[in-house]
Amino acid sequence: MAKLHFHFSVMNAGKTTQLLQVRYNYIENGGLVMLFTSALDDRAGAGKVSSRIGLSADAIPLRHSDDLAAMVREVHAKTPVTVVLIDEVQFMTPEHIWQAARIVDELHIPVMAYGLKNNVFGELFSPAISTLLALAEDIKEIKQLCHCGRKATMILRYDPDGTAVKTGQVVEIGGESRYISVCRPHWVSGDIGAARRATLPAKIACDAA
Ligand SMILES: [Zn+2]
Numbered sequence: 001m002a003k004l005h006f007h008f009s010v011m012n013a014g015k016t017t018q019l020l021q022v023r024y025n026y027i028e029n030g031g032l033v034m035l036f037t038s039a040l041d042d043r044a045g046a047g048k049v050s051s052r053i054g055l056s057a058d059a060i061p062l063r064h065s066d067d068l069a070a071m072v073r074e075v076h077a078k079t080p081v082t083v084v085l086i087d088e089v090q091f092m093t094p095e096h097i098w099q100a101a102r103i104v105d106e107l108h109i110p111v112m113a114y115g116l117k118n119n120v121f122g123e124l125f126s127p128a129i130s131t132l133l134a135l136a137e138d139i140k141e142i143k144q145l146c147h148c149g150r151k152a153t154m155i156l157r158y159d160p161d162g163t164a165v166k167t168g169q170v171v172e173i174g175g176e177s178r179y180i181s182v183c184r185p186h187w188v189s190g191d192i193g194a195a196r197r198a199t200l201p202a203k204i205a206c207d208a209a
Helices: 015-028 068-078 094-107 127-135 184-189
Strands: 004-009 033-038 048-050 056-058 060-062 083-086 111-116 138-141 154-158 178-182
Touching: 004 015, 004 094, 004 127, 015 033, 015 048, 015 056, 015 083, 015 111, 033 048, 033 068, 068 094, 083 094, 094 111, 094 127, 111 127, 154 184, 178 184
Parallel strands: 004 111, 004 138, 033 060, 033 083, 083 111
Antiparallel strands: 048 056, 154 178
């Protein structure tokens, strides 16, 4: 039976790498894969999904007004679609998630959505994520570790000095923010860890008395 899957993680846990591996496996077995990503996230170029280790694939950029179910239904009517993969699902809308559920229930095609569960404020990332948590039959975590060795469950945003930033917008476009995934205690204390601190530009001593 086809299911709606949600594979969630914190940042830099390799979820796009996993998605691309799944895509490759389906294609190798002769499957037809429809891969979607958010039209909002064009870091890799519009309509492209790419992972930090260098893998990439073309994807259909999904805009808020697009009907995911209609797009899949149109292709499926000509050539049967084996699986629908969605990257960056946190940028979708609750309507997209209900459309994904219809793809599963009416077309019997599995939908595997990958994305962030939490935002930098320690809340569910978006209404799409709460809808997906409510509707998905299969929810899996792609795990990542904090610099202390505990499981990383939170995303910490920090400024160029390494100071935690817990105000502002969920998604900063063109800002100077950086992100690291950490455990809850280190999110609370705002500690990015020694390895990340070592990558910061040397601080200019401006507080010398
Ligand atoms: Zn930690």
